[in-house]
Amino acid sequence: MAYPGYPPSGGYPAFPGYPPTGQESVYPPAGQYSYPPVPGGYPPAGGGGTYPAAPPTAGYAGTAGYPASGGYPGAPQAGGMPPYTGAPSGPGFGVPPAGPGFGGYPQPPAQSYAGGGPAQMPVGYPSGQTPSPMPGLPAAMAQCTQGTIQAAPNFDAGRDAEILRKAMKGFGTDEQAIINVVANRSNDQRQKIKAAFKTMYGKDLIKDLKSELSGNVEELILALFMPSTYYDAWSLRHAMKGVGTQERVLIEILCTRTNQEIREIVNCYKSEFGRDIEQDIRADTSGHFERLLISMCQGNRDENQTVDYQKAQEDAQRLYQAGEGKLGTDESCFNMVLASRSFPQLKATVEAYSRIANRDLLSSIDREFSGNVERGLKAILQCALNRPAFFAERLYYSMKGAGTDDSTLIRIIVTRSELDLVQIKQMFSQMYQKTLATMIASDTSGDYRRLLLAIVGQ
CATH class of the missing domain: 1.10.220.10 (Annexin)
Structure with missing residues (x-):
């Protein structure tokens, strides 16, 4: 199947630095989601193997307070820190906590996601099989994602094709009529409109749109009409x-x-x-x-949603020995683990690594790698921890500073519009104390701004 008229003239511009040096998300030092520091170590000097009381709201494995002495897996009754033997399963276990400073990934608000279309189950988070992406994460967000664009009810491809034809016929173009259609139809519906247009008028809709539009709004609309x-x-x-x-x-x-x-x-x-x-x-x-x-x-990442905490411990040890624990770096070990393990499994590995290395895995990648391979490995881990936050960060840096990386802005808005743009918007607001719509409105103008805001639901 051919796609005439692609790409728009000029193609994608070069990317500005993303994120600028020194503005990469960093994760907190180990200790914020491991055992709390205690003067004299565990157990306290002379303590005879008993554990100190924990804050009532910061329990081990998501429970209130630490278990009684000897209650940890493999814990001795006296003397020394118990060995880690694999984390028990349970809500909220095995993932870093949300909060200010945690890599810019705060805890999403507890709110519902009503308002249009059935929720879509994302790969990696089926109900009841893995921990929530972050402790306390609302079940609605942990188990579903939602786009800002839903399939229009009572859809009529012929009627929409007629609206677009009238918007482009004669002198001038009714851009608002075009926006009203394309921003409120799913990608599948847009493909039907494109086919109906050719059937009804014997003309190619994409070519007509290209002749009537220009610049960023042209690139955005053409992207929306691509499968x-x-x-x-x-x-x-x-x-x-x-x-x-x-x-x-x-x-x-x-x-x-x-x-x-x-x-x-x-x-x-x-x-x-x-x-x-x-x-x-x-x-x-x-x-x-x-x-x-x-x-x-290869598209061969493990998709088994059951987390193997023993394997997470072994992978964490393997990664430590391939990086922080030796002179030089065994890059192939990092490639193997991050390219093949499921995202829920990688979350558990991040947690185990912090206990072994006294440093979080993203910080270790910062120290051991540089350039594009560093960015690639970090992108995988960031998506494992919080995919909407990863894209929120990409959107922020596409608009931050002088100029706008319009191709990145367009690509993320279009590709996530039917998947998880609702969650991306929420994470954006928490991470940057401003709404995505506010930043788009300040960085864009004209029909381009109106179409972007229509897609994000403003």
Whole structure:
């Protein structure tokens, strides 16, 4: 299936630095979600193996207070800190707490998500099988995601095609009529409108839109009319096409999509552009970053939702010995664990690592890696911990400072609009003390601003 008229002229611009040096999210030092520090260590000197009382609201494994002496798994009755033998399962266990300073990932508000369409179950968080993404996370957010765009009820593709035809016919263009249609239809419905337009008028809707629009609003509307898989494949192709490579686009897509999405993107890349994505990656990248992206292209991440805490402990020990625990870094070990383990499993590994290394895993990656491979590994972990927060951060830095990275802004708004843009908006507000709509309104203008705000639900 061909997509005439793509891409819009100019393609994607080069990305500005993201995030600027020194503004990367950092996670708190170990101790904030491990055992609390106690003068003299565990147990207190002369304490005979008893444990101190814990704050009533900060219990082990999500309970109020610490268990009685000897109550930890494998705990001795006297003398010394008990060995870690694998965390018990339970709500809220195995994930870092929310709160100010935790990598910019605060705890989402406890509020409902009513208002349009059935909730969609994201890969990685089926009900009742894994801990909540963060302690105290509302069940609604822990178990479902929601887009700001839902399929329109009483949808009539022919009627919408007629509205678009009238908006573009004659002198001038009724941009508001176009916005009203495209911002309130699902991607599947837009494909039906495109087909109905050609049937009714014998014209290509995309070509007509390109002749009537320009600039960022043109790029945004054309992105909305691309099938979702094709848009990801198109974005990857243009990130590697021509001089230079937009590595952050490769990271944003390949390190965050599900197995099924990855496989569909790889197949689409081949069928639509006649190219092998692995060969293009090898030609445009190198070293450990190249190997990480090739791993991502396989779409073979473990999707077993049951967390194996013993394996998490073993992986954490393996990562420590491959990085902080030795001179030099065994990059292949990091690649293996982060590219193959399920996201719930990676959460448990992050928690176990903090106890072993007295440092959180993201900080260790900061110390052991640099450049694009560092950004790629961190993107995987950030998505495992809180995917909406990862995209909220990307949106913030696309608009922060002088100028706007419009292609990143457009791509994230479009690709997340039917998946989790509701949660992304909520995380954005908590992380930056301003709403996504407010920042969009201050950084954009005209029909481009109106369409973006319509998509985000303002």
